[in-house]
Amino acid sequence: MSVYVYSIVATTHPQGLAGLDGVGKPPSTLRTVQSKELSAVVSDAPEELRPKRRDLAAHQAVQERLMADGTVLPLQFGFTTTDDEAVRAVLKERAEEFTERLEALEGCAEYHLKAAQDEDAMLRQILQESDEARSLNDQIKSGTGSPDLPMALGELVAQEVEARQQQLASVVLDALRGFAREESGSQATGNDFLSVSFLVERDNEKSFLAAEQDLAKELGEDFDLRLLGPLPAYSFV
Template sequence: MAVYVYSIVAATHPQRLDRLDGVGDPPATLRTVRTKELSAVISDAPEELRPKRRDLGAHQAVQERLMADGTVLPLQFGFITTNDEAVRAVLEERTDEFTERLQALEGCAEYHLKAAQDEDALLRQILEESEETRRLNEEIRSGRSSPELPLALGELVAQEVSIRQDQLAAGVVEALRKFAREQRSSPVTGDDFLSVSFLVDRDSEKRFVSAEQGLAEALGPDFDLRLRGPLPAYSFV
């Protein structure tokens, strides 16, 4: 029977799975596949698996329970393979790789930061600080401009937005990276100009969070910084 794989831990990890349910309806029973060095937490895979709230919650609950007792390599939701033996074979074939990564994540948690800037505030800033943008805007508003000018203004504003947001994103990462062991950027969505994950040592968590809060205050009310964590280190597996 196909199996659903939640995470990989060291064989010495306590692996307390009592009173936890797996994915599926009815919920699957959790179990482990072990080798000498590693252990994978698995369950039978449901015939149809979709990212429903209950199943997402069950997957996350396993990661959080394991994370409370030690280092975890959390797999993304939805990882399914053929059977227990296939899982054991991968653990044996990639023992060194998984062990090295567990060591790299030891004593750490992931913090994910997204950031956006109020669009109207950004446009006002561009008009105030870019002489060429301001000139084109004033000419268009005068009613005496050529039909090409609105397009030229739009392209210029888009360039300014891209440059400024890239600089902002780089500045935010630079201010926080000193408190992290690693960082990984991911594609932005919506109005965000930044989406980045930090791997933070437990001993540095308070300083990291304090630095992020100070940064949010310094940027001001036109910015929206959303920090989530501590999380299982999905981005660094």
């Protein structure tokens, strides 16, 4: 049977897993595979592994329990390999790399921030501040302009939105990165102009959270900042 791998910790980590179940139905039993310096938390992998709510919750519960007792390299949901020996071989082969990463994550947690601006508010701002956009819009409203004007206005607005969102992302990052040990950006989706994870030291969490709240107040009601954390440091493994 293949093996499901949850996370990697130092062998000195308490690895207190009592009362937790692994993925699968019925739930699998958690165990550890050890090398000299590292330990991987694993279980038997179910034949059909899908991101169902119960399995996602089981995976996350393991990370949170381990994170409460020490530093963890959390693996993303769904990582499997052939058997315990394959896990042990990787722990030995990449011991230096994993140990260095554990040291980099020590005493830290991940916070993930997504940021968006209300579309109507941004459009109003563009029309107020861009003479060209305002002129095109006025001509379209008057009905005296050429049929190409709506397309021209759309292209101009799209360029303005992209430029302004890049500037806003820089403003947000500059306000918060000084409170983090590392940052890791991801592709923003939907109306978001920013999706970024921060690796924050526990001793710095209050300052980081206060800075995020101050930034939200400064930006105002037209902005939506959604901060999740503390999380296992998935983005920094």
